[in-house]
Amino acid sequence: MLELFPEGFEELDSSDGVELVAYTDSGGEERLWHVFGGARAEDVAADWRERWQAFHQPVRIGPLWIGPPWADRPADATPIVIEPARAFGTGAHPTTQLCIELLLDLEPGSVVDLGCGSGVLSIVAAKLGFAPVLALDSDEHAVEAARTNAAANGVAVEARVADVLTSRLSAADLALANITRPALEELAPRLRSRRLISSGYLPTDAGGLEGFRHRRHLTRDGWAADLYEAAQ
Numbered sequence: 001m002l003e004l005f006p007e008g009f010e011e012l013d014s015s016d017g018v019e020l021v022a023y024t025d026s027g028g029e030e031r032l033w034h035v036f037g038g039a040r041a042e043d044v045a046a047d048w049r050e051r052w053q054a055f056h057q058p059v060r061i062g063p064l065w066i067g068p069p070w071a072d073r074p075a076d077a078t079p080i081v082i083e084p085a086r087a088f089g090t091g092a093h094p095t096t097q098l099c100i101e102l103l104l105d106l107e108p109g110s111v112v113d114l115g116c117g118s119g120v121l122s123i124v125a126a127k128l129g130f131a132p133v134l135a136l137d138s139d140e141h142a143v144e145a146a147r148t149n150a151a152a153n154g155v156a157v158e159a160r161v162a163d164v165l166t167s168r169l170s171a172a173d174l175a176l177a178n179i180t181r182p183a184l185e186e187l188a189p190r191l192r193s194r195r196l197i198s199s200g201y202l203p204t205d206a207g208g209l210e211g212f213r214h215r216r217h218l219t220r221d222g223w224a225a226d227l228y229e230a231a232q
């Protein structure tokens with residue numbers, strides 16, 4: 001579901017399990033059938049726009065506010081506006097939040113964001129004074145979203161389509177990788193970064209990484225994030 005609807009889907013508890021709900025069109029329904037071999041379709045309620053907006057709530061992380069374009073921005077925080085679209089990273093997910101919490105404690109420098117999704121981490125980094133910021137994703141919708149969101153937030157982020165597991169990785173002071181643990185383990189020996197913030201895995205999956213020393217470990221709602229420093 002995350003791959004099909006990275007912009008978000010609902011989990012509704014029912015007596016015999018959990019129901020996964022996507023608000024989509026006929027193209028999305030076709031993708032559901034293709035992947036799951038079945039899906040139940042219902043017309044969305046007339047108030048779908050209000051429900052969609054109620055679903056995407058802003059979050060506060062330290063001095064930052066991250067929210068959708070229609071939400072009121074507070075005067076006492078740095079606003080980062082992310083349009084919920086076809087890319088992961090509205091700011092609501094614990095992995096994104098944990099990465100931002102680790103980022104807030106670092107001195108600014110250059111950044112490479114490996115699996116940028118909506119560009120949220122890159123935009124936060126740029127707002128915090130990190131530069132230059134390079135955002136990479138293998139999904140062209142994500143790269144498009146990252147470019148649009150960076151422009152809407154008035155920050156300089158270079159977003160490019162790239163498979164980070166196969167393409168040459170640029171050197172940067174800090175690498176951000178909110179990606180799966182197997183992908184992270186594959187990436188680590190190829191990274192050319194002094195520091196690494198990683199997430200996208202369970203606390204039980206966290207551990208050492210080739211070429212890095214472990215520095216910090218945060219967990220929330222069953223997810224983990226870590227800060228590493230290059231061993232030399």
Ligand SMILES: C[S@@+](CC[C@H](N)C(=O)[O-])C[C@H]1O[C@@H](n2cnc3c(N)ncnc32)[C@H](O)[C@@H]1O
Pocket residue numbers: 087088089090091093095096099114115116117118119120121136137138139142162163164165178179183200
């Ligand atoms: C969990 S999302 C993280 C989005 C955002 N950085 C955040 O923290 O909210 C992971 C992203 O990594 C991208 N991704 C997964 N494998 C990749 C690969 N091999 N190369 C480039 N991007 C990849 C996905 O398309 C997705 O946008």
